[in-house]
Amino acid sequence: MAETVLETSSLTMRFGGVTACDNVDFKLQARELRCLIGPNGAGKSTFFKCVTGLLSPTEGNVYMRGDEVTGWQPHQIASLGVGIKTQTPNVMDSLTVSENIWLAARRFHSVIDSNAKVAEVIDRLALGSIAKTDLGQLAHGERQRVELGLVTVGDPWLVLLDEPAAGMSAKDVERMTVIIEELLTRSAVIIVEHDMQFIRSIARDVTVFHQGAVLMEDHVDAVMSDQTVRNVYLGKKA
Amino acid sequence: MDLSFVILVEMLYAVATLVLISAGLAVVFGMMKVINLAHGEFMMMGGYATITAVNFGVNIFVAMLIIAPIAVGLIGLLVERLVIRHLYGRLIDTMLATWGLSLLFVGLATMIFGNTTTGISTPIPGFTVGNYQVNGYNFFIIVISIMLIAGMLAVLKGTRAGLIARGTMQRSDMASALGYSPDRIYMATFFCGSALSGLAGAVLAPLVGLVPTSGVAYIAKAFITVVAGGPALIAGLISSAASFGIINQVFAFAVSPVIGDVALFVTAIVLLRLMPQGITSRFFKGKL
Amino acid sequence: MQGSAGKDYLTIIVFGAALIWLLPMVENTYTLTILIIYGMLGLSLGLIWGFGGILCFGQGAFFGLGAYTYAIAAINFGESTVPMLLAVIIPAIFAAILGAMMFYGRLTEVYLGVITLVVTLILFKFINSTAGPQYVIGDARLGGYNGIPGFQTLNVPGDPGAYLWGDSYYYVCAVALLLVYLLVTWLLRSSFGRIALGIRENETRISLMGYDVAARKTVLFAIGAAIAGLAGALFASWGEIVTPTLFSMAQSAEIIIWCIVGGLGTRFGPILGAAGLAYMKFLLGQQSLVDNTLITGLILVLFVLFLPKGIVPALARFYRAVLGNGSPGKRKNTHRIRRATNG
Numbered sequence: 001m002a003e004t005v006l007e008t009s010s011l012t013m014r015f016g017g018v019t020a021c022d023n024v025d026f027k028l029q030a031r032e033l034r035c036l037i038g039p040n041g042a043g044k045s046t047f048f049k050c051v052t053g054l055l056s057p058t059e060g061n062v063y064m065r066g067d068e069v070t071g072w073q074p075h076q077i078a079s080l081g082v083g084i085k086t087q088t089p090n091v092m093d094s095l096t097v098s099e100n101i102w103l104a105a106r107r108f109h110s111v112i113d114s115n116a117k118v119a120e121v122i123d124r125l126a127l128g129s130i131a132k133t134d135l136g137q138l139a140h141g142e143r144q145r146v147e148l149g150l151v152t153v154g155d156p157w158l159v160l161l162d163e164p165a166a167g168m169s170a171k172d173v174e175r176m177t178v179i180i181e182e183l184l185t186r187s188a189v190i191i192v193e194h195d196m197q198f199i200r201s202i203a204r205d206v207t208v209f210h211q212g213a214v215l216m217e218d219h220v221d222a223v224m225s226d227q228t229v230r231n232v233y234l235g236k237k238a
Numbered sequence: 239m240d241l242s243f244v245i246l247v248e249m250l251y252a253v254a255t256l257v258l259i260s261a262g263l264a265v266v267f268g269m270m271k272v273i274n275l276a277h278g279e280f281m282m283m284g285g286y287a288t289i290t291a292v293n294f295g296v297n298i299f300v301a302m303l304i305i306a307p308i309a310v311g312l313i314g315l316l317v318e319r320l321v322i323r324h325l326y327g328r329l330i331d332t333m334l335a336t337w338g339l340s341l342l343f344v345g346l347a348t349m350i351f352g353n354t355t356t357g358i359s360t361p362i363p364g365f366t367v368g369n370y371q372v373n374g375y376n377f378f379i380i381v382i383s384i385m386l387i388a389g390m391l392a393v394l395k396g397t398r399a400g401l402i403a404r405g406t407m408q409r410s411d412m413a414s415a416l417g418y419s420p421d422r423i424y425m426a427t428f429f430c431g432s433a434l435s436g437l438a439g440a441v442l443a444p445l446v447g448l449v450p451t452s453g454v455a456y457i458a459k460a461f462i463t464v465v466a467g468g469p470a471l472i473a474g475l476i477s478s479a480a481s482f483g484i485i486n487q488v489f490a491f492a493v494s495p496v497i498g499d500v501a502l503f504v505t506a507i508v509l510l511r512l513m514p515q516g517i518t519s520r521f522f523k524g525k526l
Numbered sequence: 527m528q529g530s531a532g533k534d535y536l537t538i539i540v541f542g543a544a545l546i547w548l549l550p551m552v553e554n555t556y557t558l559t560i561l562i563i564y565g566m567l568g569l570s571l572g573l574i575w576g577f578g579g580i581l582c583f584g585q586g587a588f589f590g591l592g593a594y595t596y597a598i599a600a601i602n603f604g605e606s607t608v609p610m611l612l613a614v615i616i617p618a619i620f621a622a623i624l625g626a627m628m629f630y631g632r633l634t635e636v637y638l639g640v641i642t643l644v645v646t647l648i649l650f651k652f653i654n655s656t657a658g659p660q661y662v663i664g665d666a667r668l669g670g671y672n673g674i675p676g677f678q679t680l681n682v683p684g685d686p687g688a689y690l691w692g693d694s695y696y697y698v699c700a701v702a703l704l705l706v707y708l709l710v711t712w713l714l715r716s717s718f719g720r721i722a723l724g725i726r727e728n729e730t731r732i733s734l735m736g737y738d739v740a741a742r743k744t745v746l747f748a749i750g751a752a753i754a755g756l757a758g759a760l761f762a763s764w765g766e767i768v769t770p771t772l773f774s775m776a777q778s779a780e781i782i783i784w785c786i787v788g789g790l791g792t793r794f795g796p797i798l799g800a801a802g803l804a805y806m807k808f809l810l811g812q813q814s815l816v817d818n819t820l821i822t823g824l825i826l827v828l829f830v831l832f833l834p835k836g837i838v839p840a841l842a843r844f845y846r847a848v849l850g851n852g853s854p855g856k857r858k859n860t861h862r863i864r865r866a867t868n869g
Contacts, residue, residue, distance in 0.1 A: 090730050091731060099720070103735065106721070111717060150735065154736070
């Protein structure tokens with residue numbers, strides 16, 4: 001039995017009268033890959049934010065490796081060894097690629113080790129040719145890739161990615177898939193995603209969100225062929 | 239009994255003053271998300287405009303209520319066209335530039351009027367309540383503030399321009415998408431805001447000795463009143479002016495005027511720490 | 527990396543020593559001393575604003591606090607060493623408390639501006655109202671708007687009779703500025719400084735990396751206040767009187783102007799801006815045709831409109847443009863030049 005790295009129990013988030021996240025019970029094992037899907041406003045991004053500390057849930061609890069982390073600040077969550085990538089690219093635009101990655105590495109390593117780590121990540125993500133370029137001058141796909149570098153340089157045991165494939169070219173998505181596969185040898189990964197193509201290419205288990213709650217949780221093929229899920233996506237009454 | 243009446247008037251007067259000195263800044267901030275740090279100097283210029291006009295033999299009420307607002311409004315228009323217009327969307331840069339403007343106006347006023355105190359006497363006599371002397375002019379200020387609020391409400395609720403203004407406050411991008419030129423809206427807003435500042439400075443001029451650096455005394459109070467008020471223009475103005483004015487007066491009576499000011503500022507800090515988006519972000523949501 | 531750092535420090539020391547030696551040939555040391563003190567004050571804001579993205583509207587408060595701490599302590603102790611230390615420590619502690627309150631409250635830039643401005647005003651009002659004899663700290667009367675005169679000025683440590691004044695005071699201040707400059711350089715090269723730069727660029731990302739942004743900003747804010755406090759103490763000892771105008775809005779505004787004119791995101795810019803503008807003010811003070819405040823204001827407006835990055839970065843850009851694109855080592859500095867407040 002693998003270790004449970006992330007667990008939420010009856011996680012609820014309300015904004016005024018709107019319940020964006022409704023009683024979500026969720027479990028993730030070590031080195032598991034899980035995709036969170038659902039139509040717009042299904043609550044998957046709210047769930048993501050509650051887990052990463054960007055929001056503090058109204059009710060319910062979040063546990064990481066057995067410790068309660070409900071209501072922690074994002075920096076405290078990240079310090080546990082959790083890599084987080086937000087929906088919009090969150091990078092330091094006027095610093096270079098290697099400087100960006102160095103800052104992420106420095107949190108978990110000494111100066112000397114950080115320098116080595118940066119070289120390693122730049123190598124692994126094939127960023128060598130742009131290592132000295134300011135982030136602000138890069139294309140969207142490259143920025144996404146750099147951010148993935150930031151997220152993984154600290155050797156996280158849990159990686160949370162919010163729409164990593166958004167706005168990327170087919171070639172970039174392919175490269176992203178390889179990177180994620182490789183990540184899975186060391187960490188558990190949660191991906192919040194719209195792009196069904198991308199999910200099909202990497203996913204095993206999928207959690208479907210609908211109206212703030214978990215609609216179903218199964219292997220990707222089962223989910224895709226499920227009539228309720230299809231209805232939800234096509235906007236019919238479930 | 240007499241004392242409580244006097245205290246009540248003093249409280250109302252303190253609140254009214256805060257409303258008066260903050261209105262111009264609130265309009266500009268609410269509509270344009272621009273903080274005009276030269277607001278205090280606009281008031282100072284309103285004061286000088288009044289005194290100059292009175293010295294030329296104009297009736298004091300005409301000078302205060304008509305000449306000063308128009309004169310300062312025109313100066314504001316000039317400032318908007320020459321400086322502010324180029325800095326929209328850059329909040330901090332606008333603050334810095336208007337801070338520069340405030341110094342510039344202080345310098346100009348010093349060169350024109352000299353670094354001496356000028357003043358005019360209040361046009362309304364005082365009267366006594368029991369053993370206490372009450373300044374009749376304080377009532378005038380209270381009335382002016384109430385009329386100001388009523389006027390702002392009427393314009394915002396009752397006119398087409400007010401409708402556009404309310405739309406712009408909530409979604410400036412939508413207003414322009416609907417075909418209203420934001421450029422002209424901002425120009426008009428800044429004129430109105432400056433005119434209100436001029437009016438405030440003019441009305442308060444008989445109460446204070448006017449020096450070129452008078453504006454500094456106002457800007458801080460106006461600034462915190464507006465920021466603490468939050469997104470709703472009128473509800474924010476009234477609620478924060480009321481809380482600050484009352485606290486100011488309570489401490490001023492109980493201890494000393496200086497402690498009253500200190501208490502006001504401390505309250506502002508605590509308030510902003512508790513409600514970083516201002517009072518009306520928590521209460522009176524979605525009101526004007 | 528290590529070698530280039532050593533070379534950098536050496537360059538600063540050689541360049542600084544040369545300036546310290548040469549400047550007295552063009553201007554008297556009494557004037558130079560105040561320019562140096564203002565330079566240090568400019569650097570204090572330049573550090574937290576240009577490299578940490580913290581715009582403090584009340585840097586003058588820490589300057590004044592340092593000056594008053596020095597004056598009060600000097601009267602009580604009758605010598606200058608402990609007062610000097612206190613003048614650095616007390617503003618730093620004050621800033622740490624204030625900063626913790628603001629940064630842990632996650633206040634945005636505008637509210638930061640409001641609070642720092644308001645705190646400065648409170649101090650100004652309070653100190654101004656302490657003219658009465660009941661306001662005493664130890665043997666020192668606060669004196670209200672009259673200020674505090676007649677305290678012990680800087681002496682050789684351990685020998686209260688040996689005053690440092692005139693030319694020697696100039697050298698003390700100049701060396702102090704050089705040391706602060708080296709300290710700031712070292713700080714910016716350290717991990718702490720690089721992370722601070724990251725915070726300026728993208729606070730959310732840095733916190734998602736696991737850094738405690740609020741704590742780091744608080745520390746940086748306190749360091750800036752400590753430098754401003756030191757400048758205040760040196761100012762008190764130079765002027766031999768402290769008055770509430772140190773806490774005035776005009777004083778704080780001026781510090782901001784120095785940084786903008788000199789250039790944010792550089793170490794030398796704020797010093798140059800401070801010394802240059804203060805010197806200009808000094809020269810303008812000798813004529814009465816145009817008001818001084820008017821010119822200061824005009825300069826600020828014009829810089830915000832036309833040269834928002836300041837003189838030093840503009841010169842650096844010009845220099846690079848003339849010399850071609852330069853080596854990669856040179857372009858590394860470009861990001862330090864960008865404005866913290868853009869966007």
